[in-house]
Amino acid sequence: MNNGARATNVLFTCAGRRTFAIRAFQQALNNCGRVFACDASPDAPALQVADKGFVVPLADADNYLDVLLTICREQRVRLLIPAVEPELPLLAAHRARFLKIGTLPLVSSPEIVAICYDKLETATFLDRCGLAAPRTYVQLEAAQEALSRGKITFPLVVKPRWGVSSIGLAFAEDDQELDFAFKTAEKQIARSFLAQASTAAPGGCVLIQERLSGEEYGLDIVNDLNGRHVCTFAKRKLRMRAGQTDRAVTVKDERLEKLGQTIGENLGHVGILDCDLFVSEQGCRVIDLNPRIGGGYPFSHIAGANYPAALIAWMNGEQADPKFFQIQPHVTVSRCDEYVLVGPPQAPSPAAQLDALHAREIKTGKLKNQLTYQVAVIGAGPYGLAAAAHLRAMRVETCIFGRAMEFWQNQMPHGMLLRSSWEASHIADPHRRLTLDGYQTSRNVRLSKPIPLGGFVDYGLWFQQQTAPDLDDRRVTRVEQTAKGFCLSLDDGDCVHAARVVVATGIAPFTQHPRQFDGLPRGLVSHTSEHRDLCRLGCARIVIVGGGQSALESAALLAEAGAEVEVIVRRPAVHWLDQNVAWLKSEANPVRRLFYPPTDVGPPGLNWIVATPGLFKRLPFPLQEKIAYRSIRPAGAGWLLPRVGGVRITTGRAVTSASSGGERVKLKLDDGSERCVDHVLLATGYRVDVSRYDFLAPELLKAVRRVDGYPLLDLGFESSLPGLHFLGAPAARSFGPVCRFVSGTPYTARALARRIAGKSVRKLEPILMRPATAFAIGSGRAVSHVNQAHCLRKP
Structure with missing residues (x-):
């Protein structure tokens, strides 16, 4: 991707468990944009993996659309990616409202969405294209008549016209089971969120189809943003679990690719379409079309495809690299279980509460939240991230404000190489696992030496995702002392309270x-x-x-x-x-x-x-x-x-x-x-003077003893004002020049965390950054069970 291109912020809606897709987009963006996720459940794993997560109303709520529009506007989202079928008609109908604020919803026209969402329309469309589909009936009587004439035979499939989440899905082996399944499906639809859709077709909301046999395949049919067909990826499904592909192998089959091209050209959908079909001696028969990124795409991605990178290139008006559409055949991929930490069992984290409240009450205007933390860290560079990681490891309730690696991203020149050595460039984490070596292993990349600035920034962002996924990127505009600690005012009008404040905002204000x-x-x-x-x-x-x-x-x-x-x-x-x-x-x-x-x-x-x-x-x-x-x-x-x-x-x-x-x-x-x-x-450097931190109230600064602009700090990096700590370059007067460098994060973060947690500080401990032999990913508190794809073999 062109590094000079405009940043592309992406929002996944109804993100749920789609952690693989979010990570794929994060990698494709290559620090030129952020990936957000929203879901109605605060425990959704995708909210933890995304750069920032939002808890929003259910998709059928009256204010759902307004919430999405506000998030897109405030987070400057350029691309909105829906993840489930039920919201497609809503987004398609209101596509112009998003385009007006500069957000492109990756959704096709209402007519195309209707063809795919309504399975009766899908069967009609396939027939018009000359493609085979299961024989489909919308009335029980019509299916019974077809049975009597021998046009179809048992077993049969009973399902809603707008099938999703297996609601109302059943199999019938005889007339009695067919009658029971049909009536049961009608009741289940009436009690579900599909009830609204079913009112548009009274008496015809349940479909009866012949049950197909043969090998099941999945196609990823890729069109560009103008609806022109680009390519089709094919895979043979080897095993299913809970309605999802559990294991599959990529295939190179001109017949399937031609079928995908026919669908893509005739339908004209935007982006990727997930197609399911059966292949037998009688040929190919399509059973489902879903015009959004599906759970089957990771199989193609692991085999070499890069739809996220192609999509971002198109968003920036560029030609997508042809290699993005090439996959290796015979690559067998299987899902396996991953565990993502999502929040404490008792209550959500304060930062999650802020996001949830903000999203749920967004129509009321500015919120006036007044949540309380033990520690608020201001700044999300190496020192702020290291401090938050160590504090949380000691179970200190900590929030962190700022944009990750902001100074490194915005105020250092492209092409720069770090002067510090490899082992002096690890950001400290309490377990010594999130090192540059751990980053290389996790991201499957190799950094050159000296370390390039872009690689170090990406390492810092990865470190943040592991240790502070709930990073609050709002700016702290004022810190004032209160009777019980400090009050932090934020740039959106909210305020939070903390018993202690850690200032780790770097050297940006100190230019000389x-x-x-x-x-x-x-x-x-x-x-x-x-x-x-x-x-x-x-x-x-x-x-x-x-x-x-x-x-x-x-x-x-x-x-x-x-x-x-x-x-x-x-x-x-x-x-x-x-x-x-x-x-x-x-x-x-x-x-x-x-x-x-x-x-x-x-x-x-x-x-x-x-x-x-x-x-x-x-x-x-x-x-x-x-x-x-x-x-x-x-x-x-x-x-x-x-x-x-x-x-x-x-x-x-x-x-x-x-x-x-x-x-x-x-x-x-x-x-x-x-x-x-x-x-x-x-290139005249920086002169530290903490009075140039414009967010520190004058009354607060008067209580901080300083020498030549540097605060005088005790062994816990605490100033003369109890509860106010300074990290990084401002600490150099007290602890020496190592505090000006990333290599000072181990001692600093350990000493700070031990002091705040009530443990003694080891006065003469030298800084040693030995990477641990083991490596783990994860940050947060409670556990949610999700699926992740991994490659098993590639002949």
């Missing part, structure tokens, strides 16, 4: 802009954190101010994009890391660990002090300052050197003034020389 650039227009000067794609600067000449990794890597990316770049460095020389110690840091070196702890911060000798934050905290402040500066002085990774070979790097110089002249910038340096450039890019 040297004063000499204050007078320049924004179009001529910017900070590196303002760019996701440096190529969009589109400038011929660019000066980068700074001498660290950000400056040097930005120079490499810009030079590789064709810009003329100069880096101006205040220090007399650029410091390059790992130039002479590569042999010492090699994993093959048996004594490597004696010199380099896994945190990868600081030079040998000092790095073990930095890797032990409790020890660093006990040192005199002047010594702390010297260690910190030596450990994080501006430097570039050695692997950058070849990429900046053609870049002009001016060392020992500083910009003394900057002025604009038209569309260019005139710079004066301290040696009297001048530069005239198109843009100045500031």
Whole structure:
């Protein structure tokens, strides 16, 4: 998928147990969009697997449509995917209302939906196309007459015209069973949600069909968004369980593919259609058409198909890659059981309560929820996610607010590589299982080294899905102190209360802009954190101010994009890391660990002090300052050197003034020389000052003791205001420079969780991130039983 394409947010309705489809779309989106799910049951497993779940009214409720429209509008949903037949007529009838707000419902026209939903219409349609179907009768008397004339024979199938969930389905072996089954089906329909549909056809809501024999097959008939046939995937069903395909093998059969093409071209449905049929010596006979993604699609997906990726490409106006429509034949796939944690046995989680209340009462306007938690974590980057994971492992009731990996996604440039080593880049979880290695195993991917930014972001999102699937992405606009803790105001008008607040919102507000650039227009000067794609600067000449990794890597990316770049460095020389110690840091070196702890911060000798934050905290402040500066002085990774070979790097110089002249910038340096450039890019780092967190109330900040903008923290990362904790870079004044890096999450999260859970903090414990040998997926509290497809064999 084109990474420059507009983000595609997807909503699954009546999502239930469709965890495989949700994960397939999450993978296809590749961080360029989110997958939401809604269901009437708060225990639906799909709500836990999706990026965010919503509890909504039943599909036949009067306000169901309004709830869906509001969710689509507020979550900026571009694609709505219905998962069950009964809601198709409703969505088809109101398709224009969704299109008006920018949401495309993946549903065909009302006429096409009626053909598939009404099984009598299905039989009529198949007959018009010259395709065989079971002989079908809509009146008991008509079926009895056909029996008497020998047109059909027992056994027969009795089912509703709008069959779903096996309501009213029965088999009759003789006249007495047929009469009983027919009358029973009428009663069951009248008592079910099919009653409304049956009123449109009084006396004709039950069908009688001949029961077919032979081998059962399933087809995934794929049309594009304009209803044009693209391809057909076929599989032979080997075993059924509870009305669902339990085991199947993919097949390559031109006869079946031609049948699928005939249906797709004549019906003109949108998207994928699930078709069931029997194949015997008498030929192919179709028994069912369902114009939505069905439970049989995962079998095709595992064999190589990628309908989600094709659909997203079409949504972005792109051609779908032909490989998305290719599957391997003879791939046998079987469903197996998976367990998804969905919520506590006693009560839903507070975040789930918020979502449920919001969805159920959405028509009333802004909600005024006032739920209470033990801990509220603000921020969903590595530190916020690690903190929430450790707190929940200690059974501390915790909510977490923010957008997962937001700073990493929006304020770091595409093409960036992480300077930190592999083992220094694991986000800490309490069981040491959700490492980069665990991510690779789970997602079946391989990350290169150095780690690319996009891969690390995807790892962070995966980590969030495992540890905080109920992440609340609303923004906290204000934190105020109350008699019992804190009140958090949210951007939609809601508020929540918490006994403790953990601030893990990162460094975004702390960008450092040297004063000499204050007078320049924004179009001529910017900070590196303002760019996701440096190529969009589109400038011929660019000066980068700074001498660290950000400056040097930005120079490499810009030079590789064709810009003329100069880096101006205040220090007399650029410091390059790992130039002479590569042999010492090699994993093959048996004594490597004696010199380099896994945190990868600081030079040998000092790095073990930095890797032990409790020890660093006990040192005199002047010594702390010297260690910190030596450990994080501006430097570039050695692997950058070849990429900046053609870049002009001016060392020992500083910009003394900057002025604009038209569309260019005139710079004066301290040696009297001048530069005239198109843009100045500031790689001047960050200066921590927690008063720049605009959500912290002024009265609250007055109670926080600070030194040079840093809060003074105790061993539990708690400030002088009881119950208010700070993680990440703001903690560096108290615990050292490791808090500025992902490798600081193990110590930080453990110390925080132990303090809040009432356990003693281990003062001198070093940071060790050893991945566990076992690997598990799951986050939440109670258990719901769902199905998941797995490949058994592929000859």
